[in-house]
Amino acid sequence: MAIFIRLRPFCVARTPSAGNLDIHSQEGARLLSIMAVIGTRPEAVKMAPVLAALERRGARTFVLATGQHADLLPQTVECLDLRIDERLHQADLPHLLAPLQRAIRLHRPAMVVVQGDTRSAFAGAAAAFLENVLVAHVEAGLRTGTPFDPFPEELLRRGIARFAGIHLTPTEASKQALLREGVGGRVEVVGNSVIDALEQVLAKERRRRTPLRRSPSSRPRILVTAHRRENEGRRLKEIVAAAAKLASEGCAVTLFRHPRLSNLSWFERCARPAKVSAPVPHDRFVSQLACADLVVTDSGGVQEEAAYLGRRMLVVRERTERPECLSPGERVLVPPNKDFICQRAADLMGRHGPVSRSSALGTGTSGSRIAEILIGELEKAGNLSAGSELICR
Numbered sequence: 001m002a003i004f005i006r007l008r009p010f011c012v013a014r015t016p017s018a019g020n021l022d023i024h025s026q027e028g029a030r031l032l033s034i035m036a037v038i039g040t041r042p043e044a045v046k047m048a049p050v051l052a053a054l055e056r057r058g059a060r061t062f063v064l065a066t067g068q069h070a071d072l073l074p075q076t077v078e079c080l081d082l083r084i085d086e087r088l089h090q091a092d093l094p095h096l097l098a099p100l101q102r103a104i105r106l107h108r109p110a111m112v113v114v115q116g117d118t119r120s121a122f123a124g125a126a127a128a129f130l131e132n133v134l135v136a137h138v139e140a141g142l143r144t145g146t147p148f149d150p151f152p153e154e155l156l157r158r159g160i161a162r163f164a165g166i167h168l169t170p171t172e173a174s175k176q177a178l179l180r181e182g183v184g185g186r187v188e189v190v191g192n193s194v195i196d197a198l199e200q201v202l203a204k205e206r207r208r209r210t211p212l213r214r215s216p217s218s219r220p221r222i223l224v225t226a227h228r229r230e231n232e233g234r235r236l237k238e239i240v241a242a243a244a245k246l247a248s249e250g251c252a253v254t255l256f257r258h259p260r261l262s263n264l265s266w267f268e269r270c271a272r273p274a275k276v277s278a279p280v281p282h283d284r285f286v287s288q289l290a291c292a293d294l295v296v297t298d299s300g301g302v303q304e305e306a307a308y309l310g311r312r313m314l315v316v317r318e319r320t321e322r323p324e325c326l327s328p329g330e331r332v333l334v335p336p337n338k339d340f341i342c343q344r345a346a347d348l349m350g351r352h353g354p355v356s357r358s359s360a361l362g363t364g365t366s367g368s369r370i371a372e373i374l375i376g377e378l379e380k381a382g383n384l385s386a387g388s389e390l391i392c393r
């Protein structure tokens with residue numbers, strides 16, 4: 001059921017009880033504004049389906065980008081048809097709070113939505129909380145249970161849970177983690193919108209009649225990404241050395257460079273003969289992922305995508321907050337050590353037969369579910385009074 005909010009022409013409604021809702025109407029049509037704060041590539045990927053679903057249901061959205069992944073965001077935003085309404089050019093936590101609070105005071109959203117566990121998400125949630133605006137947290141409840149791993153994300157997401165009034169969790173396990181922590185507000189299992197974004201790429205490929213298909217090659221394809229802060233230094237060198245060794249043994253290895261690593265001059269040298277690729281738009285990355293015989297990664301989003309696409313995978317981390325992406329003999333954790341990685345890679349690639357696909361994170365309807373919940377909450381809070389009329393179709 002699509003929900004439209006119709007207002008009296010040219011009215012500006014402010015509900016005293018909510019105190020934070022501005023509804024402007026130019027054409028006598030609905031308008032309810034929900035501000036999304038994003039900073040990084042994965043936030044753009046996972047927020048795009050949520051924003052699209054909100055717009056489809058008649059909510060007006062406003063997207064504020066911090067400067068966290070200023071260099072990566074343009075290619076991601078373009079590929080996902082995401083609109084950025086305002087940019088802040090700030091990336092550091094201490095410098096983010098004041099401009100975010102100013103933007104919230106200026107635009108008076110009814111709600112601020114943040115995603116995941118980045119500094120931008122934390123600052124967005126904190127700023128909204130301080131401005132007394134309801135916070136919704138997408139991808140809530142992921143936990144390793146170890147405060148410093150991943151660092152600083154585990155503590156950032158625990159902090160965001162304290163500011164949020166609506167927690168949208170990908171799985172029942174993440175919901176239970178939040179309930180154990182005693183968070184307040186509403187907690188709902190909605191799947192992960194990364195699957196919506198992935199399904200959109202797959203659908204586009206189907207429409208173009210160019211199904212994701214391997215070009216013929218007898219060499220096993222290995223896709224590698226590594227950028228986590230806890231893997232920086234010696235561990236990253238081990239991962240790159242493993243990529244080089246697998247390439248020297250005849251595999252077609254591509255290492256996707258993350259901008260965090262752009263200053264590491266040793267990177268390309270140590271990776272040889274593996275190929276090093278600059279970051280590519282999301283659809284191109286997914287095409288390559290879908291054709292990989294093995295994925296080696298420490299990324300959160302890539303773990304989710306590889307599991308959904310049914311790829312074999314080595315997660316080069318000590319622990320993961322996404323156990324649902326693992327599957328014995330197919331997708332496993334491996335310590336970031338060259339010998340372990342090469343051994344486990346040979347083991348997984350030596351297995352034949354189909355690889356299971358995980359739908360533990362949903363099947364691509366997470367954005368719609370989230371939009372339904374968020375709009376429902378604003379209605380419940382009485383934010384649609386003061387001259388607004390709800391029309392349900």
Ligand SMILES: CC(=O)N[C@@H]1[C@@H](OP(=O)(O)OP(=O)(O)OC[C@H]2O[C@@H](n3ccc(=O)[nH]c3=O)[C@H](O)[C@@H]2O)O[C@H](CO)[C@@H](O)[C@@H]1O
Binds near residue numbers: 150194
């Ligand atoms: C502790 C932790 O795990 N935190 C995570 C972290 O994000 P991450 O580890 O997932 O970050 P990346 O690996 O940078 O992004 C991955 C995405 O990028 C796409 N991609 C990749 C290469 C390329 O060339 N082109 C692309 O388009 C790819 O398909 C995928 O969708 O923050 C997120 C936001 O809060 C959290 O959700 C998430 O928990």
